[in-house]
Amino acid sequence: MKNIKTHIKIVALLGVLLSTFSCSDEFLSPAPTAAVSGANFYTTEDQVFAGIINMYDGIQGVNDTRSDSNHGIQMEFYVTEMRSDNTRTKSGEGEASDFDFFRVQPENGLVADHYRSFYNVIFRANKVLESLDVVSSANKDKFEAEARFIRAYVYFNMVRLYGDIPLVDKVITPDDTDIQFTRVPTAQIYDFIINDFQFAIQHLDNSGSKNRGSKAAAQGLLAKVYLTTKEYTKAQLLLEEVMKGSYILEPNFSDVFYNENNKEVIFSIGFIQGLTQDSQNFSAEFLNGVGRTVGVNYVTNDAKTALDNLGGTRTAVSYRQDKLQLTQNQVAKYLPNGEDGGADGKTFTGLDPRLAGNDWIVLRYADILLMHVEAILAGGNETSVGAALASFQAVRNRAGLTTAVTKVTLEELLDERRVELAFENQRMFDLIRFGKAQEILSAFSIAIGGSFSSTDLLLPIPQNEIGLSRGKLTQNPGY
Structure with missing residues (x-):
């Protein structure tokens, strides 16, 4: 079902490159504190290309439950969908439920994971950009464009989630606290994003992988x-x-999600089934009693009603009734590799859903x-x-x-x-x-017994980052 040829080529090439030049563990797993890590730069064009693949590896994230890993895109549903009126936790308990009821605090570990993970991707992009001197003239603009595309994509998400944020436009060291911990006005961040995307448009084409x-x-x-x-x-x-x-x-509509690399997809983050380093666990986390942090991103009654009334043929593809708890509804667009888990919702043919490839x-x-x-x-x-x-x-x-x-x-x-x-x-x-956020989320919050206020439109800056800055990094209002 899944076309993984491009993924396999990338993984294989990365393995060859890693076997042919010396590189520390920092190459694949830079230090997880925001955008700071070692200053060792790539010295050959092949290494810079491997660094480009490493940016996507950072967005892909690590498929584990360690608190010090960068989990990339696998954390995004917490800080986006679960903060809206679309999804919630199954049980209404635990740290994840703070998103359900608009009571997220700066100490929330899921927010810290997301913030750390994506500043780490920015570090990876900046490392490519500061190593372009070793790249041939035939590839230099394309390599730069791809790195700036990733940097702009990440900053666009970050500025919408956190508001004014540090603008890290180079590889920095722990001594660069002015850059790492100084929040820059949103308008300046958007100017930076626009400039990076414009460069990418000028120097990229549409001939490559959708990943x-x-x-x-x-x-x-x-x-x-x-x-x-x-x-x-x-x-x-x-x-x-x-x-x-x-x-x-x-x-x-189902083919959009289960016939990957189709003609509707413009950009996606690639995963490979069964490989710990290149699979994802969010497909399992959306289910009941299957993943490691199970029963998150469950469908709200509000979203179910919208789909029932307005979804047409999309409804059956978008959500399904939980097979174990019939009053609950699950996201169906990302069932692990298209399998629905059999009659109990937990039995997958030859597949560990925690290693899904969607x-x-x-x-x-x-x-x-x-x-x-x-x-x-x-x-x-x-x-x-x-x-x-x-x-x-x-x-x-x-x-x-x-x-x-x-x-x-x-x-x-x-x-x-x-x-x-x-x-x-x-x-x-x-x-x-x-x-419409203030109006719609206020009404939704009242209906579910939440505590929404206008300050919930932004996430808190993680408290551990503020601690590392010794107070230089300021907090968002309301936290």
Whole structure:
């Protein structure tokens, strides 16, 4: 079911490179404290290329439960989807449940893991960028573009989650506390992100793996940046460039997730089933009694109702009833390699679900089409522009909702994004970008007995990072 040829080539090449040059453990696992690590730079072009693969390895994260490992994208659902009205813990207990009820504190270890992991990816990108002198002129711009693409992608997520953050644009040492612990205004972070994405667009193409940066991925993510900064015309132009390409909506919604590297996916984080170093455990964590930290990212009743009413054919692919606890519902888009666990939801044929190989989709064509509608809407309450209607209708048609639309309202677009991209870590960002987070999450919090306030729109800066800075790194309001 899973096309892993590209992954195998990357892993094999990395193994060859590691066997042919001396490199410390720092190469694959840089010191986990934010963006600081050793200053040993790559000395050959092959090493720089291996460093590029190492960036994706950092996003992929380590499939273990150690508190000092970097778990990369495998932590993202906690700090995005579970902070919204889409998902929650099964039991309402433990540290993960703090996200359910809007009571996250700076000491939360899951937040610390996410923050540390992604600053570590920034370190890896910066290390590539500061080693480009050994790269041939034929590859130098492409290597730089790919590293800057990853750096921009990570910073875009970080600035939306934490607000003003340290802007680390070079490999730093423990002595560089001014860079490591000085929070930079959000507007400056966005300027930096835009500049990196623009360079990536100029020097990347769309001929490579979907598990690596590309021109279309940079265009699509930069368009989302522009929607966030309310530069709608710039976003529309970029999105229409992507729409001229060869990407499509897969006719079968299930194939988006279980026929990987399909024509709808623009950028995804690759995983390989069964290999501890290259698999993921979030597919198991979303289930009941299968993973190591089980019963997280369960579907809220609110999200279930939205999918039941608006999802069309997407609903059956998006969630399923827990086979052991019939009042509970599980995310179904990432069932381990497509297996549903048999009659008890726990029995997988020849597969340890804790070593699942499902790729994590960062950007796909349906998102491009819905962002296209958003760009044309341009902050207004509704649009009847033909191009917007066509993009909106295409997404709905694929879901079997073929009634012709004559206008699209802001609320309808937000609802459509919710059911199309359910459990793909988009909901919280969408609520904030659409200016609806305060209203919707306040009502949701009251209904579940939570304690939402406006300060919950940002995560806390991890207390351990503030401690390392000896107070130089300041905390977000409300924490």
